[in-house]
Amino acid sequence: MSIFWSPVVHALSPYTPGEQPKLDGLIKLNTNENPYPPSPHAVAAIQAELGEDGDRLKLYPEPTGLMLREALADHFGIDSTNVFVGNSSDEVLAHTFIGLLKHDRPLLFPDITYSFYPVYCGLYGIDYRQIALDERFAIRVDDYIEARPGAVIFPNPNAPTGRLLPLTDISRLASALPDSPVVIDEAYIDFGGESAVALIAEHANLLVTQTLSKSRSLAGLRVGFAIGQPHLIDALTRVKDSFNSYPLDRLALVGATAAVRDREWFDQTRRRVAASRDRLSEELESLGFEVLPSAANFLFVRHPQHDAAQLAAALREQRILVRHFKAARIDQFLRITVGTTAQCNALVDALQSLV
Structure with missing residues (x-):
């Protein structure tokens, strides 16, 4: 603490990211990074832009990210005016919270979800309520509709559970709350779900955010985007140009x-990850783990006879990192990122000796 801190800083409870250890030789299954490298075309493009002497780095980039917005528009079959790009989906979400989600009525999101959401609310002074997932950790759309919120946000698939909500439910939610922004955070959608971008044209209140960190193996590049009708994109642009x-x-x-x-x-990379996820799920179930249905690049699991924190510590002793959350309702679960075949095999071998 410091006498120079503002009241806002004193009140913050910052987000805690997954551990990024500096030790070599670890099997790192704790931060949902893609185990495979990015497109060679992406690497080549970065090298070409850098050039031999890096002379282009003395110039500012194009401020609207037009080339990327046009590429995303082509990918989704939409117009570039429907696309906003930013420095990671976390920044895009931050702009979304202040630009679209702060209203007189509270913002709603699940009680078990991306733990950055309450942090944004604290930073921006947003009133919020957390809506309980059901006993199988699924989102119940009717709970949100009945609450008549100022706005709604949740990941799909949800994190850290990995559970997927079908597009029919998202469409029903957006239709039932036409005066409330509905934001679908699709960080993991490419590993097993259908994007809600398909619903944008028919719902003026629907915004979809995604990241290139997961399915495109670019966590180190920090690029995210949002897709919605132009009036929503304009709000994010106004916030961006008041910030950076x-x-x-x-x-x-x-x-x-x-x-x-x-x-x-x-397509090749995400298929490989999905196949490894399904295979790992079967292997963990054969060891007695309960595995929640996952459409993401991770599994959320618990063992009825073994404490999750102790399992995570024991795996760490074998140089395998997984994520353990101490939050209520999920303190006996582990979130396990899907790695390469060799990494998944090493995990299963280690767990066999532990359970």
Whole structure:
């Protein structure tokens, strides 16, 4: 603490990211990174933009991210005016919270979900309520409709559970709350779900956010985007230009654009991850774990006879990192990122010796 802190800083409870250890030789299954490299076209584009002497880095990037917005528009079959890009989906979400989700009535999101949401609410002074997931950790759309909120946000698939809500439910939610913004955070949608971008044209209140960190293996590049009707995109742009007019650097823009345009690499990588996820799920169930249905690149699991924190600690002793949350209702679960075949095999072997 410091006497120089503002009252806002004193009141904050910051987000705690997953551990990024500096030790070599760890099997890192704790932060939902893609185990496979990004598109070679993305790497080549970054190298070409950098050039031999990096001379282009003395120039500011194009402030609207037009090349990336056009690539995303082509990918989804929409117009570039429907696309906003930013420095990670976390920044895009931050702009969304202040630009679209602060209203007289409270913002609603699940009691078990992305733990950055309450942090944004604290930072921006947003009144919120958490809606309980059902006993199988699924979102109940009717709970949100009946509450008549100022706005709604949740991930789909949800995190850390991995459970997917069908588009029919999202459409019903947006239709039932026409005066409330509905934001669907699709960080993991490419591993097993259908994007709500397909619903944008028919719902003026629907905004979809995504990231290039997961399915396109670009967590280190920090690129995210939002898709919605132009009046929603304009709100995010107004916030951006009141905060940082140049959120994406030149290397991020060209690398992300090339990754989006390489559809073959994208499809191949996400299929590999999904296949490994399904195989790992079966293997963990054979060891006695309860595994929640997952459409993401991770599994949420618990063992009825073993404490989750102790399992995580024991795995760490074998140089395998998984994520354990101490929050109510889920303190006996582990979130396990889907790794390569070799990494998943090492995890299963270690668990066999523990359970």
